Amino acid sequence: MELKNLKNLKIIWRTFLFYLLIFQFLFLITHNKIFLFILLSFILIGILFPNFPEYLYQFGFFVGEINTKFILFLIFYFIICPISFIRKFIKRKFVGKEETFWEKIDFKIEKENFEKMG
């Protein structure tokens, strides 16, 4: 994954730390200091390893990719496959009996049609 520019990365990194700070405030109300600990750890890691934000960003991107693939996988098995199965069951086609495979064209070459994307 290529980051377009360092400026973006810095913004993302600061936003990330800012959110951690917000969370900490929320958790302070409930007397939980875990986010303060995480926040300080990240700041320290960020100072010691300047490339860390980039790795973290890449990790997030990777998780996003996996997520997309996982969601698509679910859509495929829970929507696409059942439709496919039902269609094949209803419409069993016998090939070879047709006299021609040419089909009449179903789109109309009209002015209005040019503005549509489909």
Add this chain to the structure above:
Amino acid sequence: MKPIYILGISAFYHDSAACLLENDRIVAAAQEERFTRIKHDFSFPINSIKFCLEYGNINVGQLDYIVFYEKPFLKFERLIETHIYYAPKSLTQFIQSMPIWLKERIFIKNIIKKEIEENLNEKLNPKTKILFVPHHLSHAASAFFPSPFEISSILTIDGVGEWATATLGIGEKNKIHFFYELKFPSSLGLLYSSFTYYTGFKVNDGEYKLMGLAPYGNPFSETTKKYIKLIKEKLIVIKGDGSFKLNMNFFTFTTSCKMVNEKKWIELFEIPPRKPESEILQEYADMAYAIQKVLEEILIKMARHLKNLSKQKYLVMAGGVALNCVANSKLLEEKLFEDIWVQPAATDAGGAIGAAYAVYHIFLGKERICSEKDKMEGCFLGPKYSIYEIEKVLKKYPNIYYQKEENFDKLCYKVANLIARKNVIGWFVGRMEFGPRALGARSILADARDAEMQKRINLKIKFREGFRPFAPSVLYEDMKEYFIFDKPSPYMLFTAPICKERRNKLPEDYFSWSIKDKLYFLKSDIPAVTHVDFSARIQTVHKEENYKFWKLIKNFKEVTNCSVVVNTSLNVKDEPIVCTPEDAIKTYLKTEMDYLILENYIVSKRKNE
């Protein structure tokens, strides 16, 4: 009256391109690959758009219409339907293709707007309409509207557009009407590409190589006959009207990135797929011959059916399959039509031109004025460079030597002499060609009489397969002295047999010779452009349309009494044709080309030459 400016765009499959129409005149057109130097680049053609607008001397705000060459929603529908039909086998394809469609391609209207505005730093005029033309209408319009025919039958055949893979239609004045279409996955383009893949060439790139390999096949061998029989019995059902259906048990292009079910093909043809770059065995040449014959049979049947439907004298063609010049010539020989015109940029690049013309004539209803000459401007629609720009580039390369010849006629005479002395010349003159063929603006030229030339250019200059033939460029007025052909062929879209008296007699067992032996057998007195079956992919050069190139060949004739030169594209293997003077110099320096002509400059690698 204010002219109408239409920008045609084709992108996201292969050969992205843009074209600018000013009323019905093509101002400029170029493929994105030439600028990005990525062969068959399919990304959004922002560089081509930039060039078209600059050449047309207009800004973004002056565009009246922007038109995309296909209907993205219809294409998306076809993808989803295919995934449903082939589920669960289509899982991998589904996961690979969906993100890019859902994130980008179905929002093409926004992409067009964003890409243009961001990259050209100008806002689109709010009145500029963004339109969409069906893929095969773009092909049909690219074939009919620029053609010289008032009324004509239209045949489009490619891999696939939205759903259609082939259409039969008719064009009359400013209208196009379709009769029938063949739908995915029945695709002649994809059938041919499957064999391209199996014979070890790159899909969407190596089809031309497969066509070039076909004549090396032995038409009389049992293997070839068996292959033809197997293709027609097992892979495809062909009807008398040219329609056909593929047996999808043997093909996997719907469910994976591989074209065919290799296991089944190995069982069927009893030969494994050829590894890319490995030695080409005779069986693969026989296979190439077999599929070429089947393609020709289907094409002729389709054309005959179309003739019955349209009852027209002329035929125009577009779509990737229309670049199969061997099949085009077979169709011409059938004499079904009095004349055939093929869109020179027949692949999706030409779709940009077609889409723009469809808007002008069909959407806007503008009259179509037809003349004897087609509207392609000899295909010289790309950028050209001034002497000043060339000088600037030349100064950057201290290791080359150059001299200027102010008088172009004198330059032609000098270059003709260089070619006659067996030198290989890079010829960079005028506007770059649009479409896959070099037609005398970005060409490598050599002496067609030299028996060693084919081998030399293939291996030492273009670094490509030794078997690949070269095209001849011949003065139109002298064409009949060399070729059995009787029509203009300025775009290299037909093949013609070499005149019988120029041929050398073939040994009796010639057809059973190996590929190498056939290649090195001296076939005629212009051996560098004579293919193994005595055919040549002919370019006729016309004084009126391609003067500078014509002048060069005319001078070559004066020096040698021969009106034919070898003409191949100015590039090396796996690179697009050069675009800028800098590309040309880089190509020149990495090959064994002897001289490079950059407009009025003669460039050489050695001093005082």
